[in-house]
């Protein structure tokens with residue numbers, strides 16, 4: 001009798017090059033690259049050097065074709081996230097899943113789709129289920145290395161004469177994947193099993209055709225099946241266009257040249273990256289930190305998830321003598337029972353998205369850069385959970401915060417070098433995520449995730465203000481979308497869309513401002529809404545004297561009298577919540593419930609016609625002392641309502657005269673006022689070392705909120721280095737410590753603990 | 760002498776923040792000029808009132824400079840000297856911590872400021888000229904962040920192939 005393994009054993013010839021399996025090829029690339037220090041051991045770029053025009057021609061064809069496929073395929077989609085916002089991306093890989101060229105769009109998925117292909121190679125898909133010409137695979141499993149469940153990958157192998165010559169991957173951000181809450185990045189999931197429909201590198205089609213069982217199961221597993229289906233067609237169409245393109249290139253150039261090209265282009269990418277680091281930065285160490293609040297106490301969640309915590313992400317960039325880039329996140333918080341966990345691939349791949357907007361702003365970004373860098377990703381941390389139960393549906397909450405110090409680190413290097421035009425004080429926390437679902441105004445089971453967040457404020461530079469309401473770290477081509485389109489697709493009317501003054505951090509150059517949309521429930525049959533964003537904490541620092549971008553908050557109102565007010569033509573809440581210290585919405589309506597607080601993450605609440613909800617998109621951090629800002633620019637900001645009058649005075653130290661609502665800065669009085677503020681600064685401040693004595697006393701007394709203590713306890717439990725540095729800095733003895741188990745928090749999931757022997 | 764892409768005047772305007780957007784855009788879009796550092800360092804030196812040679816600009820108002828005795832120290836453009844460049848200058852600055860709603864409200868409307876139970880804002884000032892040199896938004900108890908430790912010797916010797924600036928003899 002045969003065992004199951006024997007029955008399943010492959011009988012086919014390997015599909016890799018020269019009679020090798022893909023698994024053997026993957027192992028060989030890793031070994032040779034490590035041994036030689038060159039990708040695939042390519043010491044000399046002979047193709048590029050001997051026939052540079054042909055080399056560049058192949059590159060241009062592939063890159064152009066991949067970008068073109070994205071632009072064309074995106075028209076197939078109906079989802080506003082894909083069609084309006086461009087939340088899709090295609091990438092071409094080697095047989096071993098190293099990326100060669102990538103389209104524009106959400107290029108974080110260069111890494112995540114590579115991880116999925118590597119997963120298939122690692123798990124011998126070549127034997128079972130088999131990898132054949134015309135196969136279509138799907139993945140969105142977070143623990144395989146995806147960003148979050150809603151990023152659905154289509155993966156297609158490319159064959160030439162029986163050999164795999166590569167893979168093409170396409171991804172779209174799908175509007176809903178059937179999670180515990182509606183929308184693509186819902187609040188509600190606290191475990192993997194709440195995250196929605198997860199497909200683990202599954203073969204979903206053969207001979208270029210999707211199988212019926214797949215089509216039925218997948219569309220029954222999500223809300224908004226229409227979007228799901230058209231997104232899938234988009235991905236498949238793009239993948240097949242790129243496969244055709246590659247086969248055309250091979251027919252023209254010959255398969256051997258194609259094989260040489262894909263090796264050399266990655267090694268070329270690696271060298272290009274090293275050169276950029278050397279050209280733009282300064283060797284040394286750059287440190288930063290980010291935080292994000294997880295205010296879950298009292299939310300509608302399992303008891304063990306109902307606790308306040310903080311996601312702490314310290315980062316240390318080391319630029320070595322040989323320009324090797326290393327980023328270490330040691331000291332980061334433990335993963336938790338929230339949907340904000342991430343995978344190592346998503347944090348590192350996202351770093352490439354960020355670097356492609358600053359250090360390597362060209363189309364040559366491929367896995368070569370990955371071979372020129374090292375990352376320290378602590379096991380058990382929020383971006384490397386040691387438990388498959390972790391939830392990831394809103395992974396961006398922590399990621400977007402975690403990356404912002406890296407901008408500032410690199411910017412210190414640019415400042416030293418004199419590349420002031422490249423400085424960026426950081427990225428905004430791209431939230432709120434305004435989400436909802438139910439039976440919509442067309443009577444269809446649907447969901448929404450407002451991608452207005454694709455247009456947040458940019459961090460200030462050293463030579464100009466950050467751009468307002470313009471971009472998101474994760475999609476540099478992002479756009480706020482047209483109100484008219486959102487109103488067609490979502491059961492929410494716009495009562496206003498306006499810049500929020502002062503949401504960008506103040507500075508010599510201020511952060512780009514964020515903005516607000518006020519939405520009125522309209523026409524849905526059954527609907528719930530939720531928001532997810534940063535609230536109690538600013539997720540960035542400023543740079544070189546600038547302030548962080550403003551923190552978030554929520555505003556919503558239920559059971560309002562707006563129907564009656566509209567009928568009677570009475571004043572309504574309109575526009576932005578321009579100055580939340582002096583709110584006006586409440587003056588123009590009555591409501592049974594008004595939420596106006598820092599609770600910027602909420603779980604589903606029923607949402608009816610004439611209910612109101614505010615979407616607040618954040619601003620970016622500022623650069624430099626606000627007292628150094630040209631008073632004329634402050635005057636412009638005030639008249640254009642980018643800042644509020646009292647902060648133009650208090651923070652920027654400017655004095656104005658006003659006539660008919662137009663402000664004019666008084667330069668002489670401003671000079672005096674700024675002098676006065678400087679004097680006050682010295683009076684109210686103290687030498688740092690004196691302050692440290694006072695702060696140390698607070699630490700010894702354990703005088704801090706529970707969530708702050710928990711944050712330290714988690715980092716102490718995971719990292720000896722962080723603990724030692726903390727204690728050394730404050731000069732605190734061995735007898736002082738904070739343990740998680742002393743803080744009356746859930747014990748679930750707290751596995752790795754260096755204070756316990758089982759670690 | 761290699762050709763300069765941008766002269767002292769342009770780089771000075773870059774530092775001043777007075778370049779037009781189209782000029783900045785061109786600068787961002789074109790290949791970087793390897794000689795930038797040399798020109799920039801000279802421009803920065805011309806802009807300060809003291810003579811200590813600048814080794815590396817460290818922040819909007821801060822520099823690492825070389826003293827006559829060979830020490831490398833962090834210095835403010837106002838002339839205030841902080842500490843050895845290997846140390847964290849923030850420990851020699853003045854600090855003001857916004858740890859109440861009221862203090863936060865001087866910079867942001869209440870709801871747009873961090874909740875002091877979760878986070879404080881720490882402002883570091885030059886003890887002489889009171890310039891706000893850095894702002895941290897961190898949890899209470901957070902160690903003062905040592906933002907940047909440059910490897911100046913490797914930078915000059917191995918990366919730039921430039922001699923380290925020397926103290927001019929007085930006379």
Ligand SMILES: [Zn+2]
Nearest residue numbers: 835837885888
């Ligand atoms: Zn000073």
